[in-house]
Amino acid sequence: MKNICVFGLGYIGLPTAAMFAHHGANVIGVDVNPHAVETINQGKIHIVEPGLEAIVKQAVDNGKLKASLTPVHSDAYLIAVPTPFKGDDHEPDLSYIHAVSKALAPLLEKGDVVILESTSPVGATEKMVEWLAEERPDLTFPKYHEPENEADIFVAYCPERVLPGKVVEELISNDRIIGGMTKESTEKAQEVYRIFVEGDLLATNSRTAEMAKLTENASRDVSIAFANELSIISDKLDINVWELIELANHHPRVNILQPGAGVGGHCIAVDPWFIVNKNPDEAKIIRTAREINDYKPNWVIGKIKGEVDKLKKQGIDKPTVALLGLAFKPDIDDLRESPAVNIAREMLDIESVEVLLVEPNINKLPQSLTAGNLVELDSALEKADIIAILVGHEQFRQIEFDTTRAIIDAVGIV
Known part of the structure; x- marks a missing residue:
């Protein structure tokens, strides 16, 4: 060979x-x-x-x-x-x-x-x-x-x-x-x-290997969906979900993942649908997990819009929103199926806000976001009325955020 x-x-x-x-x-x-x-x-x-x-x-x-x-x-x-x-x-x-x-x-x-x-x-x-x-x-x-x-x-x-x-x-x-x-x-x-x-090179047949790959990513998707659903429930109950998960994970047999702005990438955001498509009546948990994770970007957008409405009532006609992160996970340049990209696309359609996009791992915006403005992190932080942290890039974790401004933290940095 x-x-x-x-x-x-x-x-x-x-x-x-x-x-x-x-x-x-x-x-x-x-x-x-x-x-x-x-x-x-x-x-x-x-x-x-x-x-x-x-x-x-x-x-x-x-x-x-x-x-x-x-x-x-x-x-x-x-x-x-x-x-x-x-x-x-x-x-x-x-x-x-x-x-x-x-x-x-x-x-x-x-x-x-x-x-x-x-x-x-x-x-x-x-x-x-x-x-x-x-x-x-x-x-x-x-x-x-x-x-x-x-x-x-x-x-x-x-x-x-x-x-x-x-x-x-x-x-x-x-x-x-x-x-x-x-x-x-x-x-x-x-x-x-x-x-x-x-x-190890684990021997099996082609169908089992295909299903194993889908199973691995569906398992991750279900676990993330639980964390994302917890974040939505906790917000409604005025509970800090990050503290909640940290405390729950002290149980010796509990290991809850961290919530985020959704689920992206070409694997976890896609593969479970292959199972659902072929088994629509049986894949109930897998379908529900996908729906929860696909909904999470909309929930984040709702939180941003809520802060925009507050500022408008205070007399700021066109608030500036900085969206931090476009990749589907921290510290990479891969934007495939990224929930942050979906959030950015929706926010750019709102004429009454100024949107600043920050993604330190790319040099130019994808075609779906060409209407946006890709800016440096420092510039965005200086100009923004509202900061939405969508991806946990290491650069963002080094920042001492001004908590007197409106911050929507989808990944638990602040």
């Missing part, structure tokens, strides 16, 4: 490609974004991830890593492309996987390994195999219900489970779930990940 092709050079694909290259494999990373390809081939990175750029630079300089707009034949192919949902029913959108399947199929030769890493609904790996088989009737592909049968191509589902900000470390140290369509597919995929993974 010396030649590896990685489809998708984003927050998971690029670190994964770099790690394989760093440990001796020859890696082609494929992406549809020309800017990303050009940046990587210069030994630089287009995302924020501590420790990654040095590894990418070394791998590019050594000739082990190259980015490209088109794939080449390899011994193993890893697919790490987006899998969003669409519509009010949160139907999984597998169009990116479908596109990769069509691009990959002509390159396949007997004995190749295909690994899907993209977070996907149960059955997505089997669907991918159908698409590959349609393109390559000359090859045999594994079947989920025939785990002992051999095939020309080995296929597995192996989800990532890394934390943004610690991806370089966790890619190596975390255990991996290796879900082959057949037993031999599982073994072949394990050989691929043994190139750099020091954690």
Whole structure:
């Protein structure tokens, strides 16, 4: 497994490609974004991830890593492309996987390994195999219900489970779930990940691996929803939720998480809907947790509007609101599914307020917020009548906030 092709050079694909290259494999990373390809081939990175750029630079300089707009034949192919949902029913959108399947199929030769890493609904790996088989009737592909049968191509589902900000470390140290369509597919995929993974390689089948990934994130979502619901209830009862949780967590068997402005990112905010979509009558707790966490940004907006109304009654016609943080979690630049972005978008639609956006980890606003004004932290703090802390960035934790001004603290910094 010396030649590896990685489809998708984003927050998971690029670190994964770099790690394989760093440990001796020859890696082609494929992406549809020309800017990303050009940046990587210069030994630089287009995302924020501590420790990654040095590894990418070394791998590019050594000739082990190259980015490209088109794939080449390899011994193993890893697919790490987006899998969003669409519509009010949160139907999984597998169009990116479908596109990769069509691009990959002509390159396949007997004995190749295909690994899907993209977070996907149960059955997505089997669907991918159908698409590959349609393109390559000359090859045999594994079947989920025939785990002992051999095939020309080995296929597995192996989800990532890394934390943004610690991806370089966790890619190596975390255990991996290796879900082959057949037993031999599982073994072949394990050989691929043994190139750099020091954690355990846990063998299972593709459906169980797909469901394991969704289960992990749904579990987190339910736990966060409990904390977010507590924060809403505590506010109504005039209770400090941060003190409440700290006291409750002194119980030896209680570990309540911290509430926030909602839940974001491409995993926890998305994956539980894959379970709900396929199991609408059974996934009651999972659906409710998603609804609570999706509602929390609206609750935060309501708190901000309440402070705006107070200032208007005091004669301030157009209060200035500073929104601190746009990323979906602290100390990263990833804005995907960010509740803070949703809050900012809603606030920018209100003509009677001046909105200042602060996000120290980006240089320009995403297209959905181009009507906004990205400012430095000091400037925002100086001008703001109302401060809403939406993300717990380390820069914000260093501030001695002026509590004589209106502060909505969604993350427990003040």
